[in-house]
């Protein structure tokens with residue numbers, strides 16, 4: 526597994542070692558010791574999530590605040606997405622900056638998003654099965670979010686606005702500025 530830290534401190538791109546043979550392939554998608562060594566931190570994942578979406582679906586930008594903040598290790602089982610992590614850590618030198626990457630069943634890349642980030646993704650393929658590990662439990666009353674087209678963040682989602690499909694909840698999310706005031 527190769528770990529590359531992004532410009533956002535603590536946020537890493539992981540590239541697994543794939544063992545191919547005449548039957549297909551095998552790889553370790555998660556190994557606690559190798560993972561914690563790779564990101565130089567001790568993370569205990571407690572919840573796995575999975576979602577299925579069709580082309581153009583955009584889920585996010587979401588986060589959980591306070592003691593229920595979640596770190597996430599995300600990957601795509603089938604299809605491809607543009608995955609986006611936004612640094613919400615007010616003391617960070619990259620506060621308000623984002624990192625985006627195409628995650629796909631083809632490239633088998635993963636993104637580790639530490640606590641203190643907002644997360645979202647847009648589906649680039651016809652369908653996508655999205656899988657992620659969280660280091661804190663779901664807590665609906667701690668949920669927060671930022672509107673996907675926030676002017677200050679200016680995220681390029683790589684899909685046209687006409688093709689985007691968002692939940693009514695996500696369409697009503699606050700701006701970056703307003704989300705951080707609460």
Ligand SMILES: Cc1cn([C@H]2C[C@H](O)[C@@H](COP(=O)(O)OP(=O)(O)O[C@H]3O[C@H](C)C(=O)[C@H](O)[C@H]3O)O2)c(=O)[nH]c1=O
Pocket residue numbers: 574576584585587588644645646663692
């Ligand atoms: C996140 C979550 C949701 N739910 C329930 C709540 C709703 O009744 C239903 C759908 O939830 P939601 O519309 O928030 O699902 P997504 O839009 O995929 O939300 C996720 O999208 C982005 C990409 C994220 O990074 C977050 O993990 C998460 O917010 O599942 C649960 O029961 N447990 C959970 O952990």
